[in-house]
Amino acid sequence: xxxxxxxxxxxxxxxxxxxxxxxxxxxxxxxxxxxxxxxxxxxxxxxxxxxxxxxxxxxxxxxxxxxxxxxxxxxxxxxxxxxxxxxxxxxxxxxxxxxxxxxxxxxxxxx
Amino acid sequence: xxxxxxxxxxxxxxxxxxxxxxxxxxxxxxxxxxxxxxxxxxxxxxxxxxxxxxxxxxxxxxxxxxxxxxxxxxxxxxxxxxxxxxxxxxxxxxxxxxxxxxxxxxxxxxxxxxx
Numbered sequence: 001x002x003x004x005x006x007x008x009x010x011x012x013x014x015x016x017x018x019x020x021x022x023x024x025x026x027x028x029x030x031x032x033x034x035x036x037x038x039x040x041x042x043x044x045x046x047x048x049x050x051x052x053x054x055x056x057x058x059x060x061x062x063x064x065x066x067x068x069x070x071x072x073x074x075x076x077x078x079x080x081x082x083x084x085x086x087x088x089x090x091x092x093x094x095x096x097x098x099x100x101x102x103x104x105x106x107x108x109x110x111x
Numbered sequence: 112x113x114x115x116x117x118x119x120x121x122x123x124x125x126x127x128x129x130x131x132x133x134x135x136x137x138x139x140x141x142x143x144x145x146x147x148x149x150x151x152x153x154x155x156x157x158x159x160x161x162x163x164x165x166x167x168x169x170x171x172x173x174x175x176x177x178x179x180x181x182x183x184x185x186x187x188x189x190x191x192x193x194x195x196x197x198x199x200x201x202x203x204x205x206x207x208x209x210x211x212x213x214x215x216x217x218x219x220x221x222x223x224x225x226x
Binding site for chain 2: 030031033035040041042043044045048050088090092097098099101102103104
């Protein structure tokens with residue numbers, strides 16, 4: 001079983017709609033990282049969360065960390081076609097350099 | 112500022128050939144990581160260098176894989192001989208240090224296809 005589960009696996013939304021992606025860990029989270037991946041561009045770092053209850057925003061993307069639930073959610077407000085891509089969560093569950101990654105959520109935004 | 116640079120961006124080779132992937136980390140970063148991404152297994156850490164020294168190579172799949180970091184600004188990942196199952200996207204990432212909660216910044220990746 002995956003140590004880091006993402007849901008949903010894929011998502012298709014109409015432009016302008018809000019959406020949420022979840023990332024749940026089976027282990028303690030020392031740091032939670034959100035990345036966006038587009039073809040040919042590698043993983044683009046979005047934000048890092050490290051404290052329970054922490055919330056960060058990057059343009060129209062907001063991420064929160066629920067340390068007790070060992071879970072993070074990524075929320076996109078008023079989605080645009082430019083938000084399309086694969087969103088990956090990565091986590092430090094050992095207090096070291098070793099990240100584990102979720103399987104990703106493929107987002108498509110219809111214009 | 113330049114991010115992590117990888118070359119080549121695409122590589123197509125035949126089974127049995129040697130493949131060398133290259134990476135230039137972000138200047139000033141002392142930790143470097145090589146990852147492999149496949150549909151089946153997702154993103155997996157292959158090897159981690161700190162201050163040019165390989166610290167953890169437990170993710171390297173076989174002896175056919177080797178990695179070097181001769182200086183702070185250059186690393187290579189070599190596959191010899193290559194096999195079709197090595198087909199994947201290989202990413203290099205770097206971070207400022209190996210401390211806890213250090214963000215890793217990824218390069219654009221090398222898409223490798225072994226025929």
